[in-house]
Amino acid sequence: MGSVTDTAGLAMATGTAVGFGEPAVAAEDGRRGVRVRRRVPARLAIVGWVVGLMFGVLTVVNLASQHALLAEVDELVTETLARESGEFARFAVAGVDPDTGLPFADDGALLASHLDRQSPDDDEIVFGVLAADRAAITVLRQPGAPPWDASADAPTRGAILDDPVAAGSIDTPAGEMRWEKRPAGTTGWFVAGYFIDRDRADVRDSMRTLVLYSLLGLALAGVGAWFVSGRIMAPVRLVRSVAAEITERDLTRRIAVDGHDDMAALARQFNGMLDRLQEAFGAQNRFIDAAAHELRTPLTIVRGNLELLGLQAVGDDPQERAEVVALATDELDRMARIVADLLTLSRSQRPDFLRRRPVSVAELTCDLADEAARLAPRRWTVGDVGEGRADLDPHQLVPALLHLVRNAVHHTGDGDEIRISSSVEGGVARFRVSDRGPGVSPAAAATIFDRFARGGSARARATGTGAGLGLAVVRAVAEAHGGTARLDPAPGPGATFVVEIPCG
């Protein structure tokens, strides 16, 4: 009985622990359940997932931004250097010497004149070199000095001029300098340089700010996820606390359902489950009460009879003794029948209850009629007999049908007709037992298939020997076969009970 809280606890365990994407599995004791990994509280797990996912996304965004910004800096520097050297190339072709008004005849004058007009940015340096004597001519027209004067450093200058390609980069005390050179006439070189590290440092500064904001966003998302998950999990916590308060003695607690979202649906399902549990426990208790009551009567009778045997007056008279023993034996038989019916009812729920095999419906009908005829002197008739085979367990079905026959016997007198018939139609094998007795009143018809239900008058109930289990057993056996057992609603005379077993 402790399984009430266990079951509820199992169902609600998702409220306390994470079991993402776990398949439903059969637990070892045969119950179907969901394997729940009890590691991290669900609320923490939600926050962890949100923060983890956001961290991943922000990392990708930050790295992509850094890559894009650095690529932009690279592109800007390449463009700037290309523009500077392009301007020089155009000037070399189209420019005129201001002194002569003619194209430049002297490379030095060309360089000087061009450099004179330049106003490079803070990170730039442009200079010219006359290569005839490797003496540098440097003309810088810019408001501030370049980060480092590469033109004044002979090794740097030499490395640039000696490089076989027209553009490259070189390490300087002011960081990496990207450069591009162009020949100036036959003896000179025009060189444009760009100190890229300052722009890269700007990118790093921007990135630091971005990372800072990202971390702030991450922290806010974590706090937000904590509150939101708290709100979402609140009904689950409520379900959990209600589940914890439920015991087999008090199944009356319910969750107040508010709204139409998933959580309201969960609460409704949970309340529904409690309704079913309460109903099942109620039925179980009623069943145990009724069983105890039914068994107590024959026990009292047997005990009374045994006590009678102990009395000298009865114990000495063989005839009286035989009567008392017969009475006690009758009661013990009655008890044995009740116990056997209870066992069948309980076993009918088990999957291995039936051992089916193909059985001829006609043979089964005839066997039933033979057995019935031995029960009591009635006018036994066999009506239509169905032709065909059905997959069923005759060891369960024949005793169940005999319950119907015994009922018919019980409600008829000597020489009254009891008819047994069967049919096979539309994939259903039907067995009918009809009698010409008093029939079943419409009021009683609704309950006679219930356990311990006995129709008829109160007097009949008080004096009757039946426990009210027969029809419940018939129905349980029929349902175990996937079929039904019912009272034929056609008006009397008498009563006709029908058992239907699918055979298609």
Ligand SMILES: Nc1ncnc2c1ncn2[C@@H]1O[C@H](COP(=O)(O)OP(=O)(O)OP(=O)(O)O)[C@@H](O)[C@H]1O
């Ligand atoms: N053929 C019948 N004619 C009239 N009433 C019937 C007939 N069969 C069953 N009933 C009614 O249905 C009730 C339930 O039948 P059921 O077989 O379940 O119990 P029972 O015969 O009283 O006891 P048990 O079968 O356990 O010995 C009976 O008490 C009776 O009132």
Ligand SMILES: [Mg+2]
């Ligand atoms: Mg009966």
